[in-house]
Amino acid sequence: MYLPSSLQVLALANAATALHFPRQVTNTTKYAVKTPPLTTDWTYKVGTNPWPEYPRPQLQRSQWQSLNGIWTWQNASSLDAVNSPPFGQTLSSEVLIPSCLESGLSGIQGDYLLTSWFSTSFTIPSTFTQDRVLLNFGAVDYEATIFINGKNAGFHRGGYFAFTVDATSYVRSNGTNELLVFVHDPTDSDPYVIPIGKQTLKPSHIFYTPCSGIWQSVWIESAPSNYITDLQVAAGANGQINATVSTSGNGTAGLKIEVIDRKDNSTVATHDGPANTACTFNVDSVSTWSPDTPTLYDIKVTLGDDEVSSYTGFRTISRGEVNGIERPLLNGKFVFPFGTLDQGFWPDGIYTPPNREAMVYDLQTLKSLGFNMLRKHIKVETALFYQACDEMGLLVFQDMPSLRPLQQRTLSNCTIETILPDATQQDEFARQLDLLIIQQRPFPSIFSWVVYNEGWGQLTNYYPEFALTDRVRQLDPTRLVDSTTGWYDHGAGDYSDNHHYANPQCGSPFYSIDSSPYDPSRIGIQGEFGGIGQNVSIDHLWNVQEAINTINQTYEIDQTIDAWNYRGHRLLDDLHDQIVRYACSGGIWTQTTDVEGEVNGLLTYDRRVLRPDVGQWKADIQNLYDAAAARTNASTAAPTAS
Numbered sequence: 001m002y003l004p005s006s007l008q009v010l011a012l013a014n015a016a017t018a019l020h021f022p023r024q025v026t027n028t029t030k031y032a033v034k035t036p037p038l039t040t041d042w043t044y045k046v047g048t049n050p051w052p053e054y055p056r057p058q059l060q061r062s063q064w065q066s067l068n069g070i071w072t073w074q075n076a077s078s079l080d081a082v083n084s085p086p087f088g089q090t091l092s093s094e095v096l097i098p099s100c101l102e103s104g105l106s107g108i109q110g111d112y113l114l115t116s117w118f119s120t121s122f123t124i125p126s127t128f129t130q131d132r133v134l135l136n137f138g139a140v141d142y143e144a145t146i147f148i149n150g151k152n153a154g155f156h157r158g159g160y161f162a163f164t165v166d167a168t169s170y171v172r173s174n175g176t177n178e179l180l181v182f183v184h185d186p187t188d189s190d191p192y193v194i195p196i197g198k199q200t201l202k203p204s205h206i207f208y209t210p211c212s213g214i215w216q217s218v219w220i221e222s223a224p225s226n227y228i229t230d231l232q233v234a235a236g237a238n239g240q241i242n243a244t245v246s247t248s249g250n251g252t253a254g255l256k257i258e259v260i261d262r263k264d265n266s267t268v269a270t271h272d273g274p275a276n277t278a279c280t281f282n283v284d285s286v287s288t289w290s291p292d293t294p295t296l297y298d299i300k301v302t303l304g305d306d307e308v309s310s311y312t313g314f315r316t317i318s319r320g321e322v323n324g325i326e327r328p329l330l331n332g333k334f335v336f337p338f339g340t341l342d343q344g345f346w347p348d349g350i351y352t353p354p355n356r357e358a359m360v361y362d363l364q365t366l367k368s369l370g371f372n373m374l375r376k377h378i379k380v381e382t383a384l385f386y387q388a389c390d391e392m393g394l395l396v397f398q399d400m401p402s403l404r405p406l407q408q409r410t411l412s413n414c415t416i417e418t419i420l421p422d423a424t425q426q427d428e429f430a431r432q433l434d435l436l437i438i439q440q441r442p443f444p445s446i447f448s449w450v451v452y453n454e455g456w457g458q459l460t461n462y463y464p465e466f467a468l469t470d471r472v473r474q475l476d477p478t479r480l481v482d483s484t485t486g487w488y489d490h491g492a493g494d495y496s497d498n499h500h501y502a503n504p505q506c507g508s509p510f511y512s513i514d515s516s517p518y519d520p521s522r523i524g525i526q527g528e529f530g531g532i533g534q535n536v537s538i539d540h541l542w543n544v545q546e547a548i549n550t551i552n553q554t555y556e557i558d559q560t561i562d563a564w565n566y567r568g569h570r571l572l573d574d575l576h577d578q579i580v581r582y583a584c585s586g587g588i589w590t591q592t593t594d595v596e597g598e599v600n601g602l603l604t605y606d607r608r609v610l611r612p613d614v615g616q617w618k619a620d621i622q623n624l625y626d627a628a629a630a631r632t633n634a635s636t637a638a639p640t641a642s
């Protein structure tokens, strides 16, 4: 694993003195969208001020400024380049931030961009009245080394996680500041085995174009010298709140947490300090959060001169036996979670949705068909995505991004082995799993954590999912854990999770190769099924020949949309039957949208064609909830299969 020698970098950085402003940009290629293989209705609406929303709704400050927009970029040519930063120089191309370098929206649309320089300049707004300047990144894939005004100001590893650099000692408030970022993203190049989800340098079939670079928002904000660094809030259906407010310094004088009812902006609870330790208090007669009633409460935290706003929802997730069957419970009741495999890929932005409206369009589509859940598949989205799920009432099964899935290498003795993490890579996977839980656990909509998908990156010489599940539960005792969704289940976690295409095998007395028999001591769910495809027309396809060549690897292709809807009806009816007869407690339909060579979405990849017959799907999905509700009724409970 590569680690920059910070001493070396600092020595060089300090040697670089003269910075030249303003820059010469005459020879820099101007920004324009590069025509992607497929557009969306939003592609040409993005403009050059993308993602203007405050990016961190659960720790929001009022004095802030977005640094999103046009930066400059150039290929850094090697890892050693980090030791000779191009301070004060003109980089070769303009680039849109945030974006993936491989996307049309970036203006670059390159590939194999493993090392990059990004540059911008900024001034500190006169409205910044506090002592400190914090520089925030929503996510950079995969490693970022930050230089401010010629000095190394920080390093971060992990492509899905937000980080903050205290820029105070590096910035000048009376002039222009140079921000230079070195990014290293090896994706699945040898010898790296890192969390990448569905990204690959060689896209084919179910693995897609990778994302490199600064793919989520960048912003600066003003904070006092002792400021709130993190806010962790968990709120239960009984009105109990557990909160930890972390601060940059030791002073905790004047720490106050207020809970505000959005109905009338009235303060319904106030709690005073201390900081940096867990505290518990209660809010009387709360309205609980659920997919049908996604009630949220605002939170205001003050610490001396620092004030941040946040929100939460009151709900309790647990499991328990209902009429003899192990069920997932929301606020003490069996709620049948039914969602889609939600990949979060875009033909114009790859990992970065073109804008918030586009991102929310996917969620509204799910909601309008009656889904109450989505499985965020081996990717982590911007905080605004989870905020939308919290507001709209969509439960989230959150996957950990997988390590280098399904790849093999040939050893010198001609043995072919599956690429799995070595001990150091496994430790790094575990460290990033911690980051995932800590970053995402304040979102009320997250219902379950998923550790491994279909054995990808899952060592089998021992069963790492047991220790990882214990760790997840230690970090978050308030959620359920799906330790292995599909394939190698050794009994860890809360779910007995089957994957099967096209028809489901949910909590049922039948199963197939690579899956395990339903285990009645855990919750039986169908972690993936469906996957039926329909090839609409070239106008809605990712127009890349390699992708088009793999369409025929779809589990099932239906020749017309009518046939596709007929098949959807049959498969949902199958799942319905498994709820009625067996122990099926939840399901995940593959998938929200087409992606590259996959044509099995509810929506095409460009989001322009919605395949479902809405009335039929709504009725079929409602039938699932009704069947599940009937199973909670002791007098009508069907016998279980076993």
Ligand SMILES: *[C@@H]1O[C@H](CO)[C@@H](O)[C@H](O)[C@H]1NC(C)=O
Binding pocket: 024, 026, 027
């Ligand atoms: C810009 O390009 C011109 C023509 O290609 C070249 O003569 C000039 O030296 C370049 N300027 C810089 C600053 O690189």
Ligand SMILES: *[C@@H]1O[C@H](CO)[C@@H](O)[C@H](O)[C@H]1NC(C)=O
Binding pocket: 075, 076, 077, 078, 110, 111, 112, 113
């Ligand atoms: C980027 O640099 C690498 C390493 O020098 C090189 O292999 C690659 O072709 C370059 N890519 C582009 C788009 O310039």
Ligand SMILES: *[C@@H]1O[C@H](CO)[C@@H](O)[C@H](O)[C@H]1NC(C)=O
Binding pocket: 172, 174, 175
């Ligand atoms: C900014 O302030 C510094 C320190 O006071 C001073 O040396 C510098 O000349 C000032 N720069 C500008 C552009 O005013």
Ligand SMILES: *[C@@H]1O[C@H](CO)[C@@H](O)[C@H](O)[C@H]1NC(C)=O
Binding pocket: 234, 235, 236, 237, 240, 241, 242, 280, 478
């Ligand atoms: C708060 O923490 C206590 C002690 O760990 C735990 O029993 C309780 O369930 C937590 N409540 C919530 C709402 O997370």
Ligand SMILES: *[C@@H]1O[C@H](CO)[C@@H](O)[C@H](O)[C@H]1NC(C)=O
Binding pocket: 248, 249, 250
């Ligand atoms: C907090 O207090 C501890 C012990 O008194 C001290 O070692 C540490 O430096 C202080 N940290 C800050 C940020 O002031």
Ligand SMILES: *[C@@H]1O[C@H](CO)[C@@H](O)[C@H](O)[C@H]1NC(C)=O
Binding pocket: 262, 263, 264, 265
């Ligand atoms: C609550 O306060 C917000 C922000 O000040 C305001 O936009 C909103 O209209 C208020 N809502 C009610 C119900 O008063």
Ligand SMILES: *[C@@H]1O[C@H](CO)[C@@H](O)[C@H](O)[C@H]1NC(C)=O
Binding pocket: 411, 413, 415
């Ligand atoms: C090939 O080499 C690997 C790694 O050294 C070893 O584990 C494996 O047993 C070898 N296979 C054969 C057939 O010799």
Ligand SMILES: *[C@@H]1O[C@H](CO)[C@@H](O)[C@H](O)[C@H]1NC(C)=O
Binding pocket: 549, 550, 552, 553
């Ligand atoms: C799928 O299509 C590709 C290219 O059109 C072809 O080479 C391949 O044989 C086809 N595979 C199957 C299973 O039909």
Ligand SMILES: *[C@@H]1O[C@H](CO)[C@@H](O)[C@H](O)[C@H]1NC(C)=O
Binding pocket: 535, 537, 538, 541, 548, 551, 552
């Ligand atoms: C899908 O449609 C495209 C465009 O019409 C066509 O080139 C391709 O052969 C089709 N593939 C399958 C498997 O239907």
Ligand SMILES: *[C@@H]1O[C@H](CO)[C@@H](O)[C@H](O)[C@H]1NC(C)=O
Binding pocket: 629, 630, 633, 634, 635, 636
């Ligand atoms: C439970 O079953 C009884 C007897 O069949 C029926 O009257 C009642 O409506 C059912 N309740 C629910 C919630 O399905």
